[in-house]
Structure formats: structure tokens, C-alpha cells
Amino acid sequence: MNFDLTSEQLMLKKMMTEFADEVVAPGADERDRTKQFPVEIFKQMAELNLMGLPFSEEYGGAGADSTSFAIVVEELSRACGSTGITYSAHISLGGAPLSLFGTEEQKHKYLSKICSGESFGAFGLTEPNAGSDAGGTRTNAVLKDREWVINGSKCFITNASHASFLALTAVTDKEKGSRGITAFIVPTDAPGFTVVDNYEKLGLHSSNTTELILENVQVPEENMLGKEGEGFKQFLITLDGGRIGIGAMAVGIAQAAHDKALQYAKQRTAFGNSLSHFQAIQHKLADMAMQIELARNMVYKAAWLKDKGRKFTKEAAMAKLYASEVAMSATHQAIQIHGGYGYMREYQVERFFRDARLLEIGEGTSEILRNVIAREIGC
Numbered sequence: 001m002n003f004d005l006t007s008e009q010l011m012l013k014k015m016m017t018e019f020a021d022e023v024v025a026p027g028a029d030e031r032d033r034t035k036q037f038p039v040e041i042f043k044q045m046a047e048l049n050l051m052g053l054p055f056s057e058e059y060g061g062a063g064a065d066s067t068s069f070a071i072v073v074e075e076l077s078r079a080c081g082s083t084g085i086t087y088s089a090h091i092s093l094g095g096a097p098l099s100l101f102g103t104e105e106q107k108h109k110y111l112s113k114i115c116s117g118e119s120f121g122a123f124g125l126t127e128p129n130a131g132s133d134a135g136g137t138r139t140n141a142v143l144k145d146r147e148w149v150i151n152g153s154k155c156f157i158t159n160a161s162h163a164s165f166l167a168l169t170a171v172t173d174k175e176k177g178s179r180g181i182t183a184f185i186v187p188t189d190a191p192g193f194t195v196v197d198n199y200e201k202l203g204l205h206s207s208n209t210t211e212l213i214l215e216n217v218q219v220p221e222e223n224m225l226g227k228e229g230e231g232f233k234q235f236l237i238t239l240d241g242g243r244i245g246i247g248a249m250a251v252g253i254a255q256a257a258h259d260k261a262l263q264y265a266k267q268r269t270a271f272g273n274s275l276s277h278f279q280a281i282q283h284k285l286a287d288m289a290m291q292i293e294l295a296r297n298m299v300y301k302a303a304w305l306k307d308k309g310r311k312f313t314k315e316a317a318m319a320k321l322y323a324s325e326v327a328m329s330a331t332h333q334a335i336q337i338h339g340g341y342g343y344m345r346e347y348q349v350e351r352f353f354r355d356a357r358l359l360e361i362g363e364g365t366s367e368i369l370r371n372v373i374a375r376e377i378g379c
């Protein structure tokens with residue numbers, strides 16, 4: 001057993017803590033208000049060679065491990081949840097399927113652009129009538145004269161306005177159910193492809209969430225990702241990795257809530273004492289600290305198993321489920337500790353609370369994750 005980060009991971013954590021505090025945090029409230037996508041931050045991250053962090057150096061990545069990915073997501077999310085989800089989706093939903101299932105040619109052509117930051121990574125799975133039940137995908141692809149013709153729509157897709165291409169799923173054989181779903185790499189400027197950035201969201205305002213409309217979009221035969229009929233299996237594998245990212249994001253937001261609440265509890269006085277003097281407040285902070293530590297350990301364990309090449313479906317589901325519930329509870333209590341000021345924008349904890357809410361929904365709702373864990377423990 002070894003609970004220490006490696007020297008590389010410690011260096012990365014130090015660098016990311018500074019980057020988050022100095023570059024990401026200062027504009028986070030303003031971006032939340034104006035819904036401005038943090039493009040400048042990502043230009044700097046590209047210069048730091050972070051955009052392809054866990055991918056092979058052969059395609060321009062940094063060849064780092066999944067724990068390093070979790071560290072970067074946690075630190076970004078501690079400063080700004082929108083920046084955290086943008087990065088997490090870029091790597092684990094955009095880049096990972098290309099890295100896992102792409103041909104050499106596809107990796108050189110597409111993954112390299114993700115690693116350099118030339119394109120953001122995105123992944124189109126969810127549809128208006130197929131979210132948790134992704135087997136109900138209706139977008140379809142038909143092969144005609146060596147071109148796949150794709151028709152349908154996708155909803156809630158992260159980063160697509162800033163992606164030059166993305167992987168998406170479509171039905172290629174209706175008779176085969178979930179085994180008739182195939183993944184394709186689709187350029188976002190293909191004729192008939194429309195990306196709509198029009199959602200009014202509760203939080204994560206400066207992240208990009210889009211609707212995709214595909215009307216007779218044609219892609220060459222070689223744009224199929226992996227084998228025909230394996231799209232469903234591929235996205236289950238992709239989401240296992242993505243859940244490490246969402247878990248890390250939850251830890252980052254929960255940590256930010258804890259830090260603000262502790263600082264406030266020490267400064268604010270009531271009944272002649274600082275709030276931190278009251279045991280009721282101390283217990284809230286102690287619970288937050290304990291739960292954040294446990295959530296982080298679980299995220300790291302899932303990442304460690306993944307890097308060892310071992311099965312991590314159950315642990316990634318547990319990490320994401322537990323950490324997202326910790327983030328909700330920590331942000332809720334952080335508002336409580338701030339009293340009326342916690343309800344005001346100026347004190348930031350309301351932003352953390354709004355941003356955290358997505359974590360119980362995206363990449364597997366809490367109900368679906370409990371189903372996954374139940375299945376994994378043999379129910």
C-alpha cells in the first residue's frame with residue numbers, strides 16, 4: 001500500500017493549484033454571469049501540454065496516468081466548475097474513445113488535434129428520448145456508395161460548439177437493438193450538421209452545452225469508430241473513465257465549498273464568538289472534511305485500478321456517485337454556514353451549489369449508478 005502521490009503527480013498538483021488560483025479563479029464569477037466560454041484558459045493549458053494529458057506522446061499527448069487527470073480536473077473545478085467540466089469532457093468523452101477505439105490513421109488525424117488543443121473533444125450519446133436508456137438511440141446511419149448518411153439529433157452535448165469533429169452514436173441495424181449501435185467521427189462543419197448553443201442552465205454557465213441536428217450528414221466509410229455494432233459497448237467503457245473525471249470534479253467543488261465555509265466561519269462573529277467556535281458549525285466542517293477525503297480516496301482508487309489495467313467499473317461508479325453526493329451536501333452546508341450571505345452571488349458558494357447539481361445527473365444519474373453498483377456486486 002502507498003497513499004503518497006508520485007513526485008510527478010505532486011509537481012503537477014502544485015502547478016495546477018497555482019494555475020487554478022492565479023489563472024482560473026479570478027474570472028470565474030464574471031464568466032458565470034456572462035456565460036463566456038473560458039477559451040483563453042485553455043490556450044494556456046495547451047501551452048502547458050495539458051490538453052492531451054493521458055494520451056500517448058505519439059499523438060501529441062503527455063502520456064500521464066489517470067490519477068494525474070483526476071488531479072487536473074479537481075484543481076480546475078475547485079476554481080471553476082465550468083472549466084472543470086470542459087476539460088473533463090474534452091479528455092474523457094472527446095479524446096478517450098478515439099484513443100481506445102480509433103485506428104492509427106484516425107488517431108493521427110483526430111486525437112492529435114485534441115492533444116494540441118486545436119479542437120475541443122466532445123461525445124454525442126444522449127438524445128431527446130434516449131438518456132439513461134441510451135439503447136433507445138434513434139439517430140440512424142445508412143451506408144450508401146461508401147458514405148454513411150446520418151440523420152437524427154442529440155441533446156445536452158458538452159463542448160460541441162468548440163469541436164471541429166466529435167464521436168457520436170447512431171443505429172446501423174435496428175433489428176439488433178443495442179448491438180445495432182455504431183460510433184462515427186463526424187466533422188462539425190459537415191453539410192447538414194447544426195450545433196445549437198441555446199440552453200438556459202441552472203449552473204456551469206460558462207461551459208458549452210449544445211443540441212446537435214443531423215440532416216443527411218455524410219461521412220466517409222472510414223469515419224466509423226471501432227467496429228459496426230460496437231458503439232453501445234464502447235460508450236459504456238468510455239463512461240467508466242468519464243466517471244473518474246466527474247468524481248474529481250465533485251471533489252474539487254466540494255473542496256472549494258469547504259475552504260470558503262471554513263474561512264467565513266473563522267471571520268464571522270455572532271453572540272460574541274467566531275462561528276468556528278460553535279460546535280454545530282465545527283461538526284458541519286468536520287463532516288465536510290471527512291467526506292471530501294473519502295471521496296478523493298475513492299476517485300484515486302478508481303484511477304489507480306484503471307492504470308493497472310484492472311476492472312474499475314464498480315469503483316468508478318462508486319467514486320462518481322459518492323463524490324457527487326458529497327459535493328451537494330458540502331455546497332449546501334457551505335451556504336448554511338454563510339447564512340444570508342451564502343444566498344448572495346458575491347460569496348461564491350451559491351455558484352458552487354448550482355454547479356454541483358449537474359454531477360448527480362451527467363454521465364450516469366445517481367439512480368443508474370446504483371443500478372451499476374448493484375449489478376457489479378451480483379444483485
Ligand SMILES: Cc1cc2nc3c(=O)[nH]c(=O)nc-3n(C[C@H](O)[C@H](O)[C@H](O)COP(=O)(O)OP(=O)(O)OC[C@H]3O[C@@H](n4cnc5c(N)ncnc54)[C@H](O)[C@@H]3O)c2cc1C
Nearest residue numbers: 123124125126131132133156157158361362363364365367
Ligand atoms: C450540462 C449537461 C452536460 C451533458 N453533457 C453530455 C455530453 O457531453 N454527452 C452526452 O452524450 N450527454 C451529455 N449529457 C446528458 C446526460 O448524460 C443525461 O442527461 C443523463 O444521462 C440522464 O439522461 P436524461 O436526461 O435523458 O434523463 P432520463 O434518463 O430520462 O432520467 C430521468 C430520471 O429517471 C431516472 N431513471 C431513468 N431510468 C431509470 C432506471 N432504470 N431506474 C431508476 N431510475 C431511472 C433517472 O435517474 C432520472 O432521475 C449532459 C447533460 C447535462 C445536463
